[in-house]
Amino acid sequence: MKNKILILVIVLLLIVAGSIAYLFYFKNIKPVLSPVVNINPAIEYNNTEYGFSFALPDDWKGYSIIQNNWEGNPLNNSSSKEIGPKIIIRNPNWTSTLPYEDIPIMIFTLKQWNSYLAEDFSVGAAPIPAIELARNNAFVLALPARWNFDYSKGFEQADSIIKSNPIKVFNVNIVSYLKDGIQCYTYNHKATNTEPYNVNEFINMTIKDNVISGTKTGNQSGPDMTNGYFGTINGTWSENTIDVVYAYAVEGSKNKEKEIYKIREDQRGIEKLRYQLVEKNGILVPDTTKEFKTMLYARVDCNASN
Numbered sequence: 360m361k362n363k364i365l366i367l368v369i370v371l372l373l374i375v376a377g378s379i380a381y382l383f384y385f386k387n388i389k390p391v392l393s394p395v396v397n398i399n400p401a402i403e404y405n406n407t408e409y410g411f412s413f414a415l416p417d418d419w420k421g422y423s424i425i426q427n428n429w430e431g432n433p434l435n436n437s438s439s440k441e442i443g444p445k446i447i448i449r450n451p452n453w454t455s456t457l458p459y460e461d462i463p464i465m466i467f468t469l470k471q472w473n474s475y476l477a478e479d480f481s482v483g484a485a486p487i488p489a490i491e492l493a494r495n496n497a498f499v500l501a502l503p504a505r506w507n508f509d510y511s512k513g514f515e516q517a518d519s520i521i522k523s524n525p526i527k528v529f530n531v532n533i534v535s536y537l538k539d540g541i542q543c544y545t546y547n548h549k550a551t552n553t554e555p556y557n558v559n560e561f562i563n564m565t566i567k568d569n570v571i572s573g574t575k576t577g578n579q580s581g582p583d584m585t586n587g588y589f590g591t592i593n594g595t596w597s598e599n600t601i602d603v604v605y606a607y608a609v610e611g612s613k614n615k616e617k618e619i620y621k622i623r624e625d626q627r628g629i630e631k632l633r634y635q636l637v638e639k640n641g642i643l644v645p646d647t648t649k650e651f652k653t654m655l656y657a658r659v660d661c662n663a664s665n
Contacts, residue, residue: 402416616644
């Protein structure tokens with residue numbers, strides 16, 4: 360009995376001694392901090408459309424800007440697919456054979472960002488969220504999750520640039536709805552199990568005094584068919600709605616279809632309201648008594664192609 364008590368006391372003493380040593384050791388260890396890198400910013404990229412500037416070091420002279428889009432997939436039945444611009448700042452040494460690390464900046468409207476934080480939609484497959492870099496009166500600038508996990512050449516410097524707080528923001532004026540002139544939009548859909556067709560469309564529209572005219576070209580391919588189509592669009596817009604008639608030909612057959620689009624609040628694209636179609640007076644028209652899906656058309660440069 361005395362031996363058991365003695366062993367128990369020794370074990371308790373060892374535990375206490377170990378705990379004291381552990382606390383003393385970690386209390387006196389100083390955390391290893393990432394070094395502060397002075398990138399000596401000498402170049403500044405200014406974007407008046409989204410209201411920010413971005414400081415770059417001198418060896419980024421001759422950088423290029425790639426304009427792209429991010430896409431958000433809905434995570435619940437009450438949300439819809441989202442889309443927004445993505446600005447890519449590219450190192451001047453970048454080549455197709457030796458790509459340097461890009462610096463990507465996603466642009467969210469304030470409404471989109473709040474919806475994203477509420478997990479109404481996701482951007483990319485990474486389980487970690489995008490990081491807010493800065494915001495102004497209209498937009499949130501965010502860094503994509505795992506943006507430099509490909510460890511391309513120069514990723515260390517790109518990371519240092521981000522850590523140097525290179526962004527300055529300023530307020531922007533939001534222009535309501537459409538302006539007179541030429542605007543272009545593109546829609547791209549990759550085949551899924553429920554919609555097994557790849558679809559690409561390109562809209563080139565001219566706007567004049569609320570009147571819209573232009574063209575829409577496209578192609579789709581799937582398990583049993585591949586075809587292309589081309590046609591004209593003519594109609595009007597009022598407030599945030601576009602109503603046009605699309606007259607097109609596909610595989611030698613001519614058709615007309617009435618289409619309804621909504622203008623996005625952020626002015627970065629339009630959404631087609633895809634209703635079921637019914638024939639009326641020789642034209643296919645949306646059955647607005649039924650549910651609809653949205654097709655997002657991103658605003659693009661008119662020199663782009665589908």
